[in-house]
Amino acid sequence: MYTINLETEKITYTSPSIKKMLGYTTEECLSLSAKDVVTTESYTIQRQKLLEALINTKQEPEFMELEAMHKDGHIIPVEIHVSIVFDKQGNPVEILGVSRDITKRKKAEKKYRTLVNTMQEGLVGVDANWNINFVNDRFVEIIGYPKEQLIGNSFYKLISKDTVSVAEKQHELRIDGKNSLYELELITSDKKKLSVLCSPNPSYDINCNYLGGFGLISDITERKIIEKEKEESQK
Template structure:
């Protein structure tokens, strides 16, 4: 026996027992950690939002609750199901081909979109993410299934909105092009209509089969490919409330029904807007033409008038003079523009002219005579009819003056006045001559009569 009182054989047994106890303790700790790890990952799998399935030999051998809920299946019904039965028929061949190639070790896409069949037969859009793992000692396909129905709806809505936005951009470009054409003052109605009709088809949903025509007061403007078909959209052109034509868009081939036949609701809004703009443009062009004709008429009347006509501002500076007035004072029209009227008036009449201008500030018209000095220094007597002119805001803009040259008339008046004086004096002398008694007295009386007449 040893010093401790145990045989050597007993010590060996004790050592072996101690090792077994130590191994058991280690294994127990390892098992506990493994169980904790398993519980952690099991909890992760069970609480995952995405569906998770494991496939072996083409059948589902494991599925989490999210996978069952995704298709409305009971968990027991899903486990054991052939994976191909879960996939929508139109995608089944492609999914199975990827599965077989992946299990064979070939390189295939691990993430792609497909559809699965729910228990009620509804097809659900999913994103599938697959990879090879070892499950229970054998290779298996671990598949994550993510419901992307909302994402697909959002993508489709985005595509629709993007398409609609593109259509609205086309429509705005059309309106912009039309308004730009209509803003160019040198273009005639006919030229604008022909250019507008070429812009229209590009703004419709199917521009490659669209054609357009504008009819206006019996005249037609159309695209080269225009052919009136049953797929037609029209809007009336109205001027001053009366129909004078129309805008027509036709499709040369049938297209799916939309809001009005194959046409969109927005296209009806656009064609009405185009017809409206054409009507407004026509009214404006006609008004401009009438204004030009009226302006030309009045310009002709003013420039050919026998009276001098002018506009002067509040500082008595000429804004406009007609040829007659320029000729009256011996200046060119350009020389008088910006020049003061007071420079052409004798100094002793300046204050009188200013007083007349103050009457215009009060809104009064007046008629008076004054003198203008010709460029060569000779005076010209004129009769002035003056009236205030107001701007659009009701503010005094200028004085309109119509001047009649009365220089020759004043000479005739002076001659007639002098002749009348002489005739009156002669009559008085003749009356004195009757019954004359003293020649000296008669001569003295005649001298007095002539002196009074000359005064």
């Protein structure tokens, strides 16, 4: 926890935990300014946010993820909640902030992103209306469209007319709280039909309302061709 004078930007208080996070003693911090303990880019972001809060006389805390500077020079990702403190006359006088080291969380997020983007299956996230809100690199590779064209668009636009009814039925099942594997035909960016196996992982709120979810998309086109050839040869 810390306070900063709004006019001078000098640090006026820090809790003892600053020593563990940034390497400074509480006494050393009193000779520092807000600009000394974050990167230049983070200082600009923080200043802009606070200026907006001042203009709008906003008293609710602002949430930011910034990069703090340790005493030895290395960068630490931090999550901060800052609010402007006003005096009895309503004049802004200082900044009150709470900062948390999120290094472990950032490493976990990076590891998770690497895992998601190197998996062999496509991964697609949708909202309750099946509008796409996430795709991994493998799905982009499978479907051929760039990520920017997929996010925000309906997943239904990727489904062939022959299997739209299957998707609609599965959507109804998700709303009813049911779950199952199913096959679809998707249309790639170069207009080819792609047979895929969908493994959904739906999400619901506390009232069991369907919120959307994630689905694993496995390309089974080659397998379907082999199965068809085998069936024809048996005939």
